[in-house]
Amino acid sequence: MKLAVVGKGGSGKTTTSSVIARTLARSGRAVVALDCDSNPNLGISLGVGDEETERLVSMRQALDEGEEEHANNWDTLISRYGSDGPDGVRLAVVSRIDNPEPG
Amino acid sequence: MRLAFVGKGGAGKSAISGTFARTLARQGDKVLAIDSDPLPGLAYSLGLAIDHTPPIPDDAVIERKEGEEGPRWRLNPDVDPFEAVDRWSVEAPDGVRFLQFGKIKGDPKDLWRSQMAFRFIINKLPAGRWNVVGDLPGGTRQAFTGWGTWANTILIVVEPTAKSLLSGRRLARMADLDPENPKRVMVVASKVREEGDVEMIAKGTGLEVIATVPWDEELAEAERRQLAPIDFAPDCPAVRAVESLVERMSEEKVA
Amino acid sequence: MSPEQLLGSVEFPEDDVVVADFEAGVGTLTRLGEEHVDTVVIVVEATPKSLEVGARAAALAAERTVARIVVVANRIRHDEDLQTVKAAFPGMEVVGVPHDPKIVEADRKGVAPIDLDPNAPAVLALIGLASTLIPTSN
Numbered sequence: 291m292k293l294a295v296v297g298k299g300g301s302g303k304t305t306t307s308s309v310i311a312r313t314l315a316r317s318g319r320a321v322v323a324l325d326c327d328s329n330p331n332l333g334i335s336l337g338v339g340d341e342e343t344e345r346l347v348s349m350r351q352a353l354d355e356g357e358e359e360h361a362n363n364w365d366t367l368i369s370r371y372g373s374d375g376p377d378g379v380r381l382a383v384v385s386r387i388d389n390p391e392p393g
Numbered sequence: 394m395r396l397a398f399v400g401k402g403g404a405g406k407s408a409i410s411g412t413f414a415r416t417l418a419r420q421g422d423k424v425l426a427i428d429s430d431p432l433p434g435l436a437y438s439l440g441l442a443i444d445h446t447p448p449i450p451d452d453a454v455i456e457r458k459e460g461e462e463g464p465r466w467r468l469n470p471d472v473d474p475f476e477a478v479d480r481w482s483v484e485a486p487d488g489v490r491f492l493q494f495g496k497i498k499g500d501p502k503d504l505w506r507s508q509m510a511f512r513f514i515i516n517k518l519p520a521g522r523w524n525v526v527g528d529l530p531g532g533t534r535q536a537f538t539g540w541g542t543w544a545n546t547i548l549i550v551v552e553p554t555a556k557s558l559l560s561g562r563r564l565a566r567m568a569d570l571d572p573e574n575p576k577r578v579m580v581v582a583s584k585v586r587e588e589g590d591v592e593m594i595a596k597g598t599g600l601e602v603i604a605t606v607p608w609d610e611e612l613a614e615a616e617r618r619q620l621a622p623i624d625f626a627p628d629c630p631a632v633r634a635v636e637s638l639v640e641r642m643s644e645e646k647v648a
Numbered sequence: 649m650s651p652e653q654l655l656g657s658v659e660f661p662e663d664d665v666v667v668a669d670f671e672a673g674v675g676t677l678t679r680l681g682e683e684h685v686d687t688v689v690i691v692v693e694a695t696p697k698s699l700e701v702g703a704r705a706a707a708l709a710a711e712r713t714v715a716r717i718v719v720v721a722n723r724i725r726h727d728e729d730l731q732t733v734k735a736a737f738p739g740m741e742v743v744g745v746p747h748d749p750k751i752v753e754a755d756r757k758g759v760a761p762i763d764l765d766p767n768a769p770a771v772l773a774l775i776g777l778a779s780t781l782i783p784t785s786n
Contacts, residue, residue: 299672300403337760555758
């Protein structure tokens with residue numbers, strides 16, 4: 291099941307995503323959380339802590355800057371650029387950090 | 394003064410920058426408020442009843458002809474930046490002029506030309522006549538590349554939350570991205586409730602906190618009612634705090 | 649790879665759940681393909697700006713996908729707020745989440761709301777929402 295959470299910045303998207311992800315994981319599902327925001331914060335709401343969130347962001351930046359190889363498949367992506375969070379939620383930062391588009 | 398407000402969505406950027414623009418205009422300064430964020434915001438905080446101002450026309454931007462040198466796109470030479478501001482901006486209360494490119498209702502692809510025209514016009518506007526107060530999108534890089542080159546000073550609006558601090562830190566790190574256009578970067582602490590919030594923000598960003606705007610129910614209520622905070626609650630603590638910020642920025646002549 | 653490319657191309661195992669926290673605004677939605685997502689959760693507050701973005705998101709989601717759309721009315725302080733949101737999304741599923749000091753506290757501390765207080769009103773409301781999103785096996 292693929293679920294997208296959208297809304298104006300500051301409305302509570304990330305908090306909503308995090309509780310949904312953690313709840314579904316607790317119910318026994320394998321959950322993958324994708325942070326698609328160019329300003330990634332989902333890790334904090336999921337409970338991985340701000341240091342780990344920052345680490346994932348730097349990894350993503352390294353990928354964008356070509357320092358790291360692109361992962362061609364999902365498992366590689368998650369194992370290399372993702373993180374295991376509480377309740378077994380796996381988190382990956384997906385979006386390009388320096389999005390040249392406005393807004 | 395050429396000042397850009399940036400920060401993660403929800404921090405109160407629009408309410409603060411709109412109130413700032415109105416206050417500066419009341420001092421007798423000529424103020425141009427600009428909104429380059431495609432998501433709605435600044436117009437309401439300025440006290441404008443409608444948020445859908447017409448987009449800058451497509452032909453304001455022209456393409457390089459075959460064989461010509463130079464950048465692919467540039468401002469139509471017939472477009473004078475001062476005239477453009479007069480023609481395409483909308484008058485807000487206290488004489489503030491408001492300029493924005495087309496809003497979210499349009500197809501983003503159709504709007505990119507007017508977005509480019511917007512950038513060219515603002516970047517070409519000679520310093521001196523207009524004080525420019527702008528709201529920049531919440532994303533991380535825009536303030537320090539392309540979208541914010543017109544600004545001399547960047548104010549990062551930060552709330553006392555871990556997420557807002559993280560965004561603030563990222564923005565702070567980008568301050569040196571464009572050494573040819575050095576900018577002064579400072580922080581406005583927003584929605585402050587507790588002792589220690591300001592210190593947390595200062596420490597977390599590593600920057601000077603130049604103003605503290607307290608958590609204010611009336612500011613939130615103004616937003617719900619689509620009214621400018623300076624009209625709805627002129628004496629509320631948040632508006633007062635922004636007024637102090639205007640005084641501070643004017644005195645320092647930093648912007 | 650962009651979010652929409654990822655959602656469109658990667659073969660996620662069928663029983664997996666993918667929760668994608670999109671970029672603020674509707675940019676990614678404008679690029680979404682028909683089967684990229686099964687459900688779109690639109691988070692709004694009872695303020696004009698938030699509702700405007702939400703309405704645009706709902707229109708795009710309905711145009712571009714066959715997903716189920718659920719609106720979360722967030723930071724609800726009184727029934728009027730909830731009614732304001734419901735009026736903005738007539739005929740659609742709207743779930744109210746109350747304004748909650750525990751969420752504010754979790755944000756300040758940088759911890760997961762579900763860890764700070766799993767019984768906080770807003771957390772319970774979101775847990776309730778989550779349970780309607782998939783059939784949970786008992």
